[in-house]
Amino acid sequence: MQVQTRAEKLKLASAARREQGKLELKRQILEAAAHLFSTNGYEDFSLRQVAEAIGYSPTTIYLYFKDKEELLFVMAFEGFRGFGVALQHAYDSAPPAERIWHIGRAYVDFALANPVQYRLMFMQRSDYLARPAPECYTDFIDSFGVVTKAVAEAMKRGEIKLRDPQETATLLWVNVHGLASLVLTNSHLTPENIEPLFHWMMQMLQREMSV
Amino acid sequence: MQVQTRAEKLKLASAARREQGKLELKRQILEAAAHLFSTNGYEDFSLRQVAEAIGYSPTTIYLYFKDKEELLFVMAFEGFRGFGVALQHAYDSAPPAERIWHIGRAYVDFALANPVQYRLMFMQRSDYLARPAPECYTDFIDSFGVVTKAVAEAMKRGEIKLRDPQETATLLWVNVHGLASLVLTNSHLTPENIEPLFHWMMQMLQREMSV
DNA sequence: TGACAAGATTAACAGTGTTAAGTAAAATTG
């Protein structure tokens, strides 16, 4: 490998700077989109409004996202990313014996703290879950995998009964998702008054896993 | 009250016939809409396509439904109606001691048999649940009420532990909805292979309610 | 017959996603 000439270096630097600018605008689009999405809702979310919000012409967005669908997908995917981080954090920060409980807590808390995103991710466009991640999102945490891991390890430690970890994790998932989506749906269930139900549910699961 | 003249009778009959015709066209619109909805999906569902399908101009639909939103709502509501009927049937046709189990079964079966409607009702447009029923849909079964009733009666009979029936019903609901929506979302879970999970889940709930 | 009402249509508007052609400025090259 030979050293580059000064001109070549400059060229690369400038290219990098421009690339940086592109990334920043992409970021800006995503921010405006997320904001409009959370205020207007899924139904009234429009590309043209996003464009207007950032002061660009509508077609500019197509230079950064293939189409509306992809912009929405990336928004959902940022949700999946944050969601995965939250579950992983719960896994990491809890004593092994309490991991499952903490993950359940983190799951529900995420839904309550990010209702708009949660709805998009798991209710309105749950089909996105089947889609492969967009390129450049390689450092992606498999949320369900976190649960499965916690379950499998608890089994290995003998804290819960030996079963198919995947199936056990699914039963957990069914419960936390069921509760979360019910709270986001039913006005009688509020973030405050679900606490007893959440505790009951988690205790039931814990008991069930032990037996 | 005096007898009507022949002319008055005719008038009424003709008015009734026309009213009948209106109802039939409304029915026709709903059928075409349901069909297009289930083939094209929520995103690509359009009034103009519905109009074309039944051979009317787009604006005709506005003579029968206030707007697209109401047509969609009525479609969802027909789903709620069928859903309520299914749960009620499960309630009626099962021996008292097995009612809860049967209702759970009916819940999940409905979701698997009517995935498109279920998605609309409880995932894509779960906000419809908070909306009051459209007039003329007065004979409406409160699905959650069926569960609550079954639970309350099982408590009275001493089959399950005394608790807040509403909260117990909610825990049941959380589970069946969680499972149903997961199956409709996750391609790894299919109507065939969830049977073990369903049984495990229901047994867990039954155990939990007894303790 | 002529007035009237009901049911449907046409035309139009505003807004949407999306594509192709055009433009101005910046970067690159000889």
Next chain:
DNA sequence: CAATTTTACTTAACACTGTTAATCTTGTCA
């Protein structure tokens, strides 16, 4: 430094969408 190419963006246009107002048609009634 001038010429050329690339880049980032815009304008114009198309094919849709939901929705409204005005119009037409047709059978009903006095």
